[in-house]
Amino acid sequence: MSASHLPVERADFDQVMVPTFAPAAFIPVRGQGSRVWDQSGRELVDFAGGIAVNVLGHAHPALVEALTEQAQQLWHISNIFTNEPVLRLAKKLVAATFADRAFFCNSGAEANEAAFKLARRYAHDRHGPEKCEIIAALNSFHGRTLFTVTVAGQPKYSDGFGPKIQGITHVPYNDLEALKAAISDKTCAVVLEPIQGEGGVLPAEQAYLEGARELCSAHDALLIFDEVQCGMGRTGSLYAYMDYGVTPDILTNAKGLGGGFPIGVMLTTNAVAKYFSVGVHGTTYGGNPLASAVAERVLDIVNTPEVLGGVKSRHEQFKARLLEIGQHYGIFTEVRGAGLLIGCVLAEAWKGKAKDFFDASEKEALMILQAGPDVLRFTPSLIISEADIDEGLSRFERAVARVVKA
Ligand SMILES: *Cc1c(COP(=O)(O)O)cnc(C)c1O
Numbered sequence: 455m456s457a458s459h460l461p462v463e464r465a466d467f468d469q470v471m472v473p474t475f476a477p478a479a480f481i482p483v484r485g486q487g488s489r490v491w492d493q494s495g496r497e498l499v500d501f502a503g504g505i506a507v508n509v510l511g512h513a514h515p516a517l518v519e520a521l522t523e524q525a526q527q528l529w530h531i532s533n534i535f536t537n538e539p540v541l542r543l544a545k546k547l548v549a550a551t552f553a554d555r556a557f558f559c560n561s562g563a564e565a566n567e568a569a570f571k572l573a574r575r576y577a578h579d580r581h582g583p584e585k586c587e588i589i590a591a592l593n594s595f596h597g598r599t600l601f602t603v604t605v606a607g608q609p610k611y612s613d614g615f616g617p618k619i620q621g622i623t624h625v626p627y628n629d630l631e632a633l634k635a636a637i638s639d640k641t642c643a644v645v646l647e648p649i650q651g652e653g654g655v656l657p658a659e660q661a662y663l664e665g666a667r668e669l670c671s672a673h674d675a676l677l678i679f680d681e682v683q684c685g686m687g688r689t690g691s692l693y694a695y696m697d698y699g700v701t702p703d704i705l706t707n708a709k710g711l712g713g714g715f716p717i718g719v720m721l722t723t724n725a726v727a728k729y730f731s732v733g734v735h736g737t738t739y740g741g742n743p744l745a746s747a748v749a750e751r752v753l754d755i756v757n758t759p760e761v762l763g764g765v766k767s768r769h770e771q772f773k774a775r776l777l778e779i780g781q782h783y784g785i786f787t788e789v790r791g792a793g794l795l796i797g798c799v800l801a802e803a804w805k806g807k808a809k810d811f812f813d814a815s816e817k818e819a820l821m822i823l824q825a826g827p828d829v830l831r832f833t834p835s836l837i838i839s840e841a842d843i844d845e846g847l848s849r850f851e852r853a854v855a856r857v858v859k860a
Pocket residue numbers: 560561562563564566595596597598647651652680681682683684708709
């Protein structure tokens with residue numbers, strides 16, 4: 455029997471996998487657009503999009519083509535050498551954003567790790583070792599390395615791993631006065647998600663990001679936007695900072711960038727990038743030809759008026775029907791977010807029950823997400839069809855009816 459035909463089932467997970475996850479009861483085996491099929495041949499509608507990753511759905515022909523073409527050419531060469539796809543991708547990202555320079559890696563956590571290290575090195579070399587403090591928002595999420603969990607304001611992810619990285623302060627999100635009180639000349643960076651994703655799909659207020667920008671500039675602290683989740687067209691702009699008209703010094707992106715192929719990026723200016731001189735930071739895989747070729751094609755397709763404009767109209771379609779469902783069953787206090795990063799905040803009586811809605815959706819052959827215990831999250835493909843949105847929302851309504859009846 456060939457290795458690829460070794461039969462496996464969900465129960466195997468509990469035997470052979472490190473138990474960091476508790477995946478759903480079925481195993482997806484194939485995807486096409488916004489539909490996914492499991493081992494039994496059941497077809498599901500995908501409103502999860504691999505957690506805001508599959509921006510062009512599953513098996514998009516242009517991405518399959520970019521991947522297979524590059525797979526015939528060159529997969530990996532290391533950063534001892536550069537490669538054509540990574541230079542093309544960098545040029546296009548730089549042309550499309552505030553940034554002059556790109557650093558590539560393989561995930562959101564790595565992009566943030568690079569951003570935090572760069573901010574500290576920038577401050578260290580300009581002002582000395584005292585200027586090392588990083589301010590982050592409570593309830594934020596920046597990844598799972600020890601530095602990034604420590605920066606994020608959720609102790610449940612950073613407790614119990616020994617001594618934490620020092621010099622990190624947490625402030626309530628969207629509270630400009632608290633940020634003003636916390637920032638000082640020892641601050642090297644303020645890091646914010648323009649829309650908190652894992653923390654409940656909570657958008658920043660305009661005045662908050664504007665105020666953060668001013669405070670950072672006044673203290674020679676770098677403003678870092680973590681757009682790992684809300685970037686790459688998710689909000690209907692290429693990056694969410696463009697919606698706000700507030701420009702960071704460093705921006706991180708991953709999830710949507712590769713459309714399902716792992717890649718992350720840290721974007722920054724010439725003035726900041728020069729502090730990451732040769733040997734100061736690095737990566738073996740980051741910016742490898744295979745990932746870069748796919749990401750280049752993702753960017754080519756997403757950064758067009760058709761796709762970005764389509765995100766805004768799909769938002770309206772989602773929001774109208776979600777508000778209707780929420781009102782009919784009295785389950786939401788709010789439908790929030792931007793573009794196709796949508797959060798439904800559960801009403802008091804349903805608080806803590808997001809998992810029930812997730813489970814009921816699965817029973818109706820629909821994949822959705824939670825953002826904590828109180829918020830249902832939808833992050834589908836940016837090009838999901840109107841018909842798939844309708845069908846998925848009908849399944850969602852049946853799921854809601856199930857929960858309410860139970
Ligand atoms: C998912 C996420 C990360 C971490 O990305 P990984 O690829 O899982 O390391 C960081 N920041 C935000 C805002 C995210 O949503």
